[in-house]
Amino acid sequence: MNLFDFEADKTRNWLPYDGTVNYYGKVLTREAADHFRDSLLETIAWQNDVAVIFGKEIVTRRKVAWYGDQPFEYTYSNTTKRALPWTKELLALKELAEKETGETYNSCLLNLYHSGEEGMAWHSDAETDLKKDGAIASLSFGAERKFAFKHKRTSDKVEMYLEHGSLLVMKGITQTHWLHRLPPSKKIAILRVNLTFRTIAG
Ligand SMILES: O=C(O)CCC(=O)C(=O)O
Numbered sequence: 018m019n020l021f022d023f024e025a026d027k028t029r030n031w032l033p034y035d036g037t038v039n040y041y042g043k044v045l046t047r048e049a050a051d052h053f054r055d056s057l058l059e060t061i062a063w064q065n066d067v068a069v070i071f072g073k074e075i076v077t078r079r080k081v082a083w084y085g086d087q088p089f090e091y092t093y094s095n096t097t098k099r100a101l102p103w104t105k106e107l108l109a110l111k112e113l114a115e116k117e118t119g120e121t122y123n124s125c126l127l128n129l130y131h132s133g134e135e136g137m138a139w140h141s142d143a144e145t146d147l148k149k150d151g152a153i154a155s156l157s158f159g160a161e162r163k164f165a166f167k168h169k170r171t172s173d174k175v176e177m178y179l180e181h182g183s184l185l186v187m188k189g190i191t192q193t194h195w196l197h198r199l200p201p202s203k204k205i206a207i208l209r210v211n212l213t214f215r216t217i218a219g
C-alpha cells in the first residue's frame with residue numbers, strides 16, 4: 018500500500034451541482050507526455066486566433082487549430098474554420114480520451130499558450146453545432162495551469178490545476194450552467210498545449 022498515493026479520484030465530481038467534471042490526473046507517463054507536447058508543437062497547423070473584444074477584432078497571441086472526422090465548419094468572430102483531417106498523434110490521443118472517459122468524440126480544438134500571460138476568458142462550450150450536453154475531454158501538456166469554473170447564476174467558483182499529461186472531462190449539463198476559464202499567470206514562463214475533444218452534431 019502506498020500512503021503517499023495522490024492519484025486523482027476520477028469518480029469525484031468537482032462541481033457541487035448542475036453538471037459533472039471529473040479529473041483523471043496524469044494519464045500518460047512523463048516521457049509520453051513530453052513526446053506528445055513536442056510532436057504536437059511540430060505537426061499541428063497552428064494559427065493565431067481572432068477574437069472580438071468590446072466590438073473590436075483582435076488577433077490573439079494564443080494559437081489554435083481545429084481537427085475532425087470530417088471537414089466540419091466552425092464559425093465565430095466572422096471567421097469560418099474547417100476541420101483538418103486527424104494526424105497520427107491526434108488519433109492516438111483521441112483513442113486514449115475515448116478509452117478513459119467511455120465517450121466518443123469527432124473533433125478537437127487545440128490551444129497553444131506560449132506562457133502564463135496567455136489564457137482564456139470566461140466562456141462555456143455550448144455552440145449550436147456542438148452536441149447538446151455532449152462530453153468534452155480536455156488533455157493538457159506543458160505548464161501546469163489553474164483552471165476555474167463559475168456558476169452562471171450563483172457565481173459559485175471551483176478551481177483546480179491541470180497537470181502535464183492530464184485528462185479532464187466536462188459532461189452532462191455543465192456547459193449550460195457553468196462558465197470556465199484559464200486564468201493568466203505572470204509567474205508561468207513555459208508553454209502549454211491543450212486539446213479539447215468534442216462532438217459536433219451531424
Ligand atoms: O486550455 C484549456 O484548458 C481550456 C480551453 C477551453 O476552454 C476551450 O478550448 O474551450
Ligand SMILES: [Fe+2]
Nearest residue numbers: 140141142197
Ligand atoms: Fe472551453
